[in-house]
Amino acid sequence: MKAVKKIETQAASWCAREDRGLSAAERADLDAWLGGDLDHRIAYLRIKAAWQDDVITAAAESVVRQSAPRRWRFALAPSWAAAVATVLCLIIGGGYVLLSRPDVYATEIGQQMTVSLADGSRVELNTNTRLRAKILRHSRTITIDHGEAYFHVAHNAAVPFVVFVGSQKVSDVGTKFLVRQDGDQAEILVTEGAVRIENSKRSVQPRFAKAQDDVHVNGDAVVASKNSAQEIADKLSWRDGFLVFNQTSLAAVAAEFNRYNTKQIVVMGEARGLKIGGRFRSDNLTGFVALLHDSFGLSVQETEQAFVISK
Incomplete structure (x- = not known):
């Protein structure tokens, strides 16, 4: 008969280590452990699910944060109870404190x-x-x-x-x-x-x-x-509310503006390759479209959802 308790402890340990991030070598060791025995994989999947469950998260946080002994009552199915017990033992024993929800x-x-x-x-x-x-x-x-x-x-x-x-x-x-x-x-x-x-x-x-x-x-x-x-300053200009372009295709410029606005710019045909340079407010969509019409002679058709730009 296999040592079920030992396997569950190993599975909980792997879940904790995986939570904080595995190195390539550790990932290979985990894959080898999972592939070595079907019981390993079953225990890992069960505890991994328990690890992410709201009830278990609440239980773990309560144990870690409590300042005085209290009684805790949880209605858990037997299959979950073993996983919870194993994980909480790791926490109380000083192994890992990694169950708090992100x-x-x-x-x-x-x-x-x-x-x-x-x-x-x-x-x-x-x-x-x-x-x-x-x-x-x-x-x-x-x-x-x-x-x-x-x-x-x-x-x-x-x-x-x-x-x-x-x-x-x-x-x-x-x-x-x-x-x-x-x-x-x-x-x-x-x-x-x-x-x-x-x-x-x-x-x-x-x-x-x-x-x-x-x-x-x-x-x-x-x-x-x-x-x-x-x-670098240009790429970080969004922090000040601006977008900076240097001979960037209008298609790429439109895609960048579209990240910041619910109303979209749609560029058709040859106009997509037009090169644009300058510094623009990311939320001034109307002003930018007016510039395309006035300075570049592009056609602008406005719908409820978009500005359609073409030559």
Whole structure:
């Protein structure tokens, strides 16, 4: 008969380690452990589900935060009870305190937000951005679901600050950097200090980026370039409510404006390749469209949902 209790303890330990972020070697060890025995996988899946359950989260937070002994009563099914007991034993025994639910921060289209985190770090969220932050004593993790954010990371050499964006894991101790996710593509722009970039799903050689490095990731393709101080300032101009373009196609300019406005710009035909340069307010859609008509002679047709631009 297999040691069920031992397997459940191992599964809970793996869930805790996975929660704070696994290295490539640890990920390989977890895969080997899961593949070595069907009971391992069953225990892992059960405790992983329990780990994310609201009731268990509340129980864990209560145990960690209580200042005096109390009685706690929970109506849990037997299959959940074993998982809860194992996880709480890890917490009470000083193993892991990782069950608190992440804080979720989100902005609507055209909205921006600055968030101060529990460790002293600060995050500036751009338009239409959603991220989850879990700042604990032994781990600091951010997961970007979509959008763009600029991080001012509080220095803590003992606890790296980790940002997950798509398949990329960006690790840092204390610096400033921009992360943007657009579908399967990600951009990491470092403005101060350095970060470590690695694929969180595949075992590949990590990449290090330092100040003024701009790293673009599209699937397995990684392209890095060096940005000038002016280029960095232009890319961060959204923090002041502006968009800056330098000989950028009108199609790309429209796509950028569309991130900040519910009413969209639709560019048709040859007008898509027209090159645009200048500094524009991200919310002044009417003024920009008027410029296209008055200065470039483009046709503008307005509907309820969009401005349609053509030659």
